[in-house]
Amino acid sequence: MKTKKIAVLQGDYIGPEIMSAGLEVLEAARQGTDFEYQIHKYNFGGEAIDKCGEPLPQSTIEGCKSSDAILLSAIGGPKWDKASVRPEAGLLTIRNELGLFANIRPTKINPILARKSPIKEEVIQNTDFVIVRELTSGIYFGTPRKKDEHEAIDTSSYTVEEIERIMHIGFEMSMHRKKHVTVVDKANVLATSKLWREVAQKMSNEYPQVEVDYCYVDAAAMKIITQPSSFDVVITANLFGDILSDEASVLTGSLGTIPSMSTGVNGPSLYEPIHGSAPDIAGKGIADPISMIQSIEMMLRESFAEYEIADRIARAVEQTIETGIVTPDLGGKATTKEVIEQIIENLRG
Amino acid sequence: MKTKKIAVLQGDYIGPEIMSAGLEVLEAARQGTDFEYQIHKYNFGGEAIDKCGEPLPQSTIEGCKSSDAILLSAIGGPKWDKASVRPEAGLLTIRNELGLFANIRPTKINPILARKSPIKEEVIQNTDFVIVRELTSGIYFGTPRKKDEHEAIDTSSYTVEEIERIMHIGFEMSMHRKKHVTVVDKANVLATSKLWREVAQKMSNEYPQVEVDYCYVDAAAMKIITQPSSFDVVITANLFGDILSDEASVLTGSLGTIPSMSTGVNGPSLYEPIHGSAPDIAGKGIADPISMIQSIEMMLRESFAEYEIADRIARAVEQTIETGIVTPDLGGKATTKEVIEQIIENLRG
Ligand SMILES: CC(C)[C@H](C(=O)O)[C@@H](O)C(=O)O
Ligand SMILES: CC(C)[C@H](C(=O)O)[C@@H](O)C(=O)O
Numbered sequence: 001m002k003t004k005k006i007a008v009l010q011g012d013y014i015g016p017e018i019m020s021a022g023l024e025v026l027e028a029a030r031q032g033t034d035f036e037y038q039i040h041k042y043n044f045g046g047e048a049i050d051k052c053g054e055p056l057p058q059s060t061i062e063g064c065k066s067s068d069a070i071l072l073s074a075i076g077g078p079k080w081d082k083a084s085v086r087p088e089a090g091l092l093t094i095r096n097e098l099g100l101f102a103n104i105r106p107t108k109i110n111p112i113l114a115r116k117s118p119i120k121e122e123v124i125q126n127t128d129f130v131i132v133r134e135l136t137s138g139i140y141f142g143t144p145r146k147k148d149e150h151e152a153i154d155t156s157s158y159t160v161e162e163i164e165r166i167m168h169i170g171f172e173m174s175m176h177r178k179k180h181v182t183v184v185d186k187a188n189v190l191a192t193s194k195l196w197r198e199v200a201q202k203m204s205n206e207y208p209q210v211e212v213d214y215c216y217v218d219a220a221a222m223k224i225i226t227q228p229s230s231f232d233v234v235i236t237a238n239l240f241g242d243i244l245s246d247e248a249s250v251l252t253g254s255l256g257t258i259p260s261m262s263t264g265v266n267g268p269s270l271y272e273p274i275h276g277s278a279p280d281i282a283g284k285g286i287a288d289p290i291s292m293i294q295s296i297e298m299m300l301r302e303s304f305a306e307y308e309i310a311d312r313i314a315r316a317v318e319q320t321i322e323t324g325i326v327t328p329d330l331g332g333k334a335t336t337k338e339v340i341e342q343i344i345e346n347l348r349g
Numbered sequence: 350m351k352t353k354k355i356a357v358l359q360g361d362y363i364g365p366e367i368m369s370a371g372l373e374v375l376e377a378a379r380q381g382t383d384f385e386y387q388i389h390k391y392n393f394g395g396e397a398i399d400k401c402g403e404p405l406p407q408s409t410i411e412g413c414k415s416s417d418a419i420l421l422s423a424i425g426g427p428k429w430d431k432a433s434v435r436p437e438a439g440l441l442t443i444r445n446e447l448g449l450f451a452n453i454r455p456t457k458i459n460p461i462l463a464r465k466s467p468i469k470e471e472v473i474q475n476t477d478f479v480i481v482r483e484l485t486s487g488i489y490f491g492t493p494r495k496k497d498e499h500e501a502i503d504t505s506s507y508t509v510e511e512i513e514r515i516m517h518i519g520f521e522m523s524m525h526r527k528k529h530v531t532v533v534d535k536a537n538v539l540a541t542s543k544l545w546r547e548v549a550q551k552m553s554n555e556y557p558q559v560e561v562d563y564c565y566v567d568a569a570a571m572k573i574i575t576q577p578s579s580f581d582v583v584i585t586a587n588l589f590g591d592i593l594s595d596e597a598s599v600l601t602g603s604l605g606t607i608p609s610m611s612t613g614v615n616g617p618s619l620y621e622p623i624h625g626s627a628p629d630i631a632g633k634g635i636a637d638p639i640s641m642i643q644s645i646e647m648m649l650r651e652s653f654a655e656y657e658i659a660d661r662i663a664r665a666v667e668q669t670i671e672t673g674i675v676t677p678d679l680g681g682k683a684t685t686k687e688v689i690e691q692i693i694e695n696l697r698g
Contacts (some may be wrong), residue, residue: 088537118575123467141504145540152544154505156488160498186588190438191494195501221596225574226467239535243422243592247570 003036004304007067007268009060010045012080012087013061013282015073018273021289021340022071022296028344029313034307039161042066043074044094045087046277055090061097065267069303070098072272073292077279095135099264101162102169103133103241105274107228107248112321116331117253119225119263124251129231130177131248132170133241135262137162138192139237158192158237163199165265170235171207180232181212184240185221193202196237224248249274254331259295261302271295285335288327290317293343316346352385353653356416356617358393358409359428361436362631364422367622370638370689371420371645377693379664384655389416393443394424394436395626404439414616415605417446418652421621422641426628444484448613450511451518452482452590454623455607456577456597461670465680466602468574473600479526480597481519482590484611485543489587507541507586514614518554519584529560529581533569533589545586560660566593573597578601595621598623605637605678608644610651618652620644634684637676642666642692666697 010019023039030037042060043051055075064070076087092101109127110119117124142155167183174181183200185193197214204212215223217240223230224247236244249258255275263269273291281287293313300310325342326332334342379386391409392400401408404424411418417492417604425436443449453499458476466473471653491504516532523530532549534542546563553561564572566589572579573596582592604624612618612676622640631638642662649659674691675681 013383025594077478086537092538118468118472120467120469139503142502147540147544149509151506151508152540153491154539154541155490155502156505157500159500186591187491188435189441190503191496191501192503195496220597221570221592222599225596240592242535242567243570243589246567247596250571250574300673 001034001036002063003038004069005067006037006039006299007064007070008039008041009070009072010041010047011044011073011277012046013074013077013277013279014287015045015075015277015337017282017285017287018289018292019071019073021293021336024340025289025293025313025343025347026296028347029309029316033306033309034311035304041086045090046077046080048090049080049083049085049087053217053237055085056093056097057205064094064098068097068267069178069268069299070270070294072270073330074273074275074277077277087138092140094270095262098267099136100262100268100270101136102166102263103135103245104173104261104263105131105245105248107131107251107285109252110257110321111254112252113254113257113330115253117251118330119228119251123226124228127228129228129234129248130173131234131241131245132173133236133245134162134166134238135241137216138238156190156192156239158195160195160199163196164203167200167203167235168170169263171203171210174210174233175207177231179210181210182220182231182234183212183214184217184234184244185214186217186240187214188216192237200235215236220244221247224251235282245274254330255291256327257290259291259298262300263302269299271299282343284328285337287336288329289336289340293317312347316343319346350383350385351435352387353418353452354416355386355491355648356392356413356419357388358419358421359390359396360393360422360424361624362423362426362626362628363636364394364424366631366634366636366685367638368420368422369639370685373689374638374662374692374696375645377696378658382658384653384658393421394439395426395429397439398429398432398434398436404434404436405442405446410443413443413447416617418617418646418648419619420648421619423622423624423626426626442488443619444611445490447616449483449611449619449620450483450485451515451662452484452594453522453610453612454482454594454597456600458481458601459603459606460671462601462603462606462679464602466600468600472575473519473577475575476600478577478583478597480583480585480590480594481515481522482585482620483511483515483587484590487587495587504532505541506595507544509544509548510661512545513552516552516584518612519582520552520559521581523559523582524556527581528558530562531569531580531583532561532563533566533583533585533593534563535566535589537564537565541586549584569593569594573600581606594623603679604640605676606639606643608640608647610647612651618648620648626690634686635676636685637678638685638689640665642689652675661696667691668695
């Protein structure tokens with residue numbers, strides 16, 4: 001089996017802490033298997049601004065393009081708030097450069113962690129959905145974008161091809177799940193949303209087994225709170241996905257555990273925690289490593305089809321949560337190190 | 350005192366039921382005061398499509414323009430889903446025709462009704478904020494908007510003047526509240542949001558007593574659920590306001606009670622419940638009249654400075670909720686008629 005090349009963007013503040021924790025777990029989990037990999041670190045975000053003067057150096061783009069998968073932790077923070085180009089600008093460029101047009105975010109309730117959810121237990125129970133967000137078009141990338149002292153303009157545009165390929169990802173995903181797609185748009189106002197609906201309606205003919213419904217984004221923002229278990233696969237445009245996936249993430253009560261995946265047609269996919277670089281707890285050794293570990297688990301499944309290793313990691317994490325050895329964000333007292341030591345022990349056990 | 354002219358748009362499905370309930374309460378509340386008014390009904394929405402072939406006839410625009418305030422219940426529904434122009438199109442046009450550039454939506458927790466909230470009580474307690482949504486510009490009205498078989502385009506634009514006038518409303522409002530403004534935008538991506546921030550920063554110099562902070566829309570969508578009591582006045586663009594104000598409304602556990610106001614520079618303001626026309630319960634006599642009654646209360650305060658009448662209505666509604674005489678949406682067994690009879694009795698008591 002070919003050695004996999006994993007590009008590692010270790011990020012800022014708690015980024016390096018959770019990345020090295022995640023990589024330790026990966027190494028422990030692969031032992032005794034024939035899965036071989038190599039880690040290549042590249043500068044990205046604030047670290048790259050400091051070392052190379054820009055958040056996404058060309059060498060990082062090339063390194064990522066030549067890899068089999070990319071792991072990113074979290075970037076940005078107050079240190080670069082006044083930088084002429086901010087770390088986050090690198091995020092938009094890397095998505096575009098690597099053609100990562102689909103962002104996948106699972107929202108699944110872990111009954112133990114759900115105690116920390118702001119939502120009542122009877123409302124969130126059985127919640128298990130995925131938001132499929134278009135990531136390289138819409139108002140994030142449309143032109144003209146301009147601003148002078150009188151006026152500013154942003155443009156949202158979508159081509160049929162761009163909508164088709166993201167719909168395709170969502171419909172395919174639903175076939176392995178509950179076969180239920182919800183297209184979220186604002187078709188009562190926006191031309192782009194009307195086109196989304198037309199493409200979705202055509203695509204639904206190709207997937208007669210899939211139940212498809214349509215929901216305006218304002219109604220979806222309500223339903224995510226009131227009836228989260230009614231969703232299976234939500235497909236939506238870039239800006240709506242940005243808002244709704246962050247909204248959905250708080251249902252779990254455990255932001256520090258949620259992974260995400262960004263993927264395209266060819267080339268490597270990128271895996272990252274959904275949370276930020278948490279400057280307030282950086283260096284204290286108490287950052288929650290679980291979202292990074294679950295991002296690695298997602299990579300093993302989706303990029304490398306290493307289901308057995310991924311399943312073992314999932315179980316080891318689950319057991320660690322059950323025994324209550326968790327970081328303060330989840331109501332525990334453990335350090336990052338204690339959490340991964342427990343996970344590694346569970347992996348061996 | 351001059352007789353006030355109130356334009357009434359009674360709407361579709363439960364619209365007429367809650368409107369006539371609201372007007373009965375208004376009439377009972379004004380008795381014994383010197384507040385005089387006249388009601389003028391105009392066709393709007395689905396009713397107008399049926400009678401005049403369009404959702405917003407010219408006669409309705411003129412009638413509204415010549416009134417001192419406008420009451421709207423709720424429009425639209427399945428009957429007109431296939432209409433060439435849908436009832437909701439009338440909403441966008443009336444906002445534009447009347448220059449109603451600011452939409453004000455209170456989110457306040459009533460401790461009794463909060464039991465029905467999907468959010469845990471300890472999270473929502475003390476929540477009391479207002480979303481000030483820009484209503485006549487942004488991506489709702491920007492041009493070009495187009496769609497062909499390959500591509501669709503929407504344009505979001507904001508001028509400095511448009512941003513200034515909505516900021517002004519929000520900052521003024523905060524002066525009568527907790528003096529805390531949160532500007533919600535997506536300034537890490539959008540040019541229009543960057544302009545919003547610049548205008549807000551300038552305006553904040555004119556209000557040195559007001560604490561101003563800035564929040565990205567994705568983070569705001571989280572914070573509305575996790576820390577709703579941290580907000581006072583939220584000022585945001587049209588599309589963001591559409592999404593966030595619907596999201597916020599479910600915190601209360603009582604959609605059927607929330608009023609809203611749309612206002613402009615000159616001319617009458619418009620008051621309406623935030624909920625829809627509820628086709629499923631139309632004609633059953635169980636629609637919750639409270640949002641309509643509270644919309645009327647808001648009109649008495651904001652358009653007519655009739656604080657005494659408004660206060661009495663507020664107390665009578667509050668007492669009715671306390672005695673549990675509420676419609677099924679609030680967990681009660683009362684009919685619309687029983688609710689307003691109780692409110693009227695409380696007004697007299
Ligand atoms: C940092 C920002 C540009 C980015 C986005 O809006 O896409 C972030 O919110 C995200 O969701 O990854
Ligand atoms: C019906 C629709 C066009 C409208 C809007 O998006 O403004 C509605 O959602 C609202 O908030 O009043």
